[in-house]
Amino acid sequence: MDIRSLKSLMEINALQTLGAVQTYAQSDTVSTVFNEMITELMDPDSMTESMSSQSQAFLNQSLNYSGIAPVFVPNDVSSQTSGFTSDGDWADLINQAAQKFNVPAKLIHSVIQQESSFNPQAVSQAGAAGLMQLMPGTAKFLGVEDRFDPGQNVMGGAKYLRQMLDQFDDRVDLALAAYNAGPGNVKKYGGIPPFQETQNYVKKVLSNFQG
Numbered sequence: 001m002d003i004r005s006l007k008s009l010m011e012i013n014a015l016q017t018l019g020a021v022q023t024y025a026q027s028d029t030v031s032t033v034f035n036e037m038i039t040e041l042m043d044p045d046s047m048t049e050s051m052s053s054q055s056q057a058f059l060n061q062s063l064n065y066s067g068i069a070p071v072f073v074p075n076d077v078s079s080q081t082s083g084f085t086s087d088g089d090w091a092d093l094i095n096q097a098a099q100k101f102n103v104p105a106k107l108i109h110s111v112i113q114q115e116s117s118f119n120p121q122a123v124s125q126a127g128a129a130g131l132m133q134l135m136p137g138t139a140k141f142l143g144v145e146d147r148f149d150p151g152q153n154v155m156g157g158a159k160y161l162r163q164m165l166d167q168f169d170d171r172v173d174l175a176l177a178a179y180n181a182g183p184g185n186v187k188k189y190g191g192i193p194p195f196q197e198t199q200n201y202v203k204k205v206l207s208n209f210q211g
Contacts, residue, residue: 094112101162103165107209111161111205112154112157116130129147130150131153132156139156143156160179172206172209173192176201181197181198
């Protein structure tokens with residue numbers, strides 16, 4: 001196993017812990033494969049140019065999305081990266097994303113307000129970036145090449161919201177919980193996970209959305 005393969009798996013393992021990438025793999029499978037690859041790395045005799053079949057299959061499944069809607073970035077918004085400071089500046093972009101992915105514009109607006117306060121250059125301590133605070137693995141998963149490009153970020157974030165709404169029968173509260181903590185945690189706990197951060201997140205976004 002080469003260093004590049006290990007780096008990819010480590011990123012996915014970290015993202016699943018943070019709830020930032022959609023996956024149906026169970027946590028014990030993640031740990032088993034991750035530990036296997038660490039062992040391979042520590043054993044010079046096992047170093048190969050490719051990952052084991054189990055590890056490769058897990059990596060492919062972790063980043064697989066079977067949906068039919070690719071990220072769409074209109075030409076007139078794809079390169080807007082500066083000069084915007086308030087929610088009103090993003091109305092056209094939000095409306096385009098809402099129409100493209102059939103997500104309420106006010107929901108996208110509320111998520112952006114909570115995630116970044118409409119700052120396209122915002123970066124969290126965990127490494128999430130842009131208006132809708134996409135993690136690197138989430139951005140790759142969604143087809144977003146530049147997280148700081150408002151057009152790509154909002155289109156990618158709206159696409160992810162649509163996926164979460166589809167998974168949880170259009171339950172906005174559960175979709176928001178999944179956006180924050182990952183769909184795996186929502187399924188694990190049968191609802192909004194008992195994480196204070198996630199519960200506060202859902203409450204604040206819903207308050208803005210329904211207000």
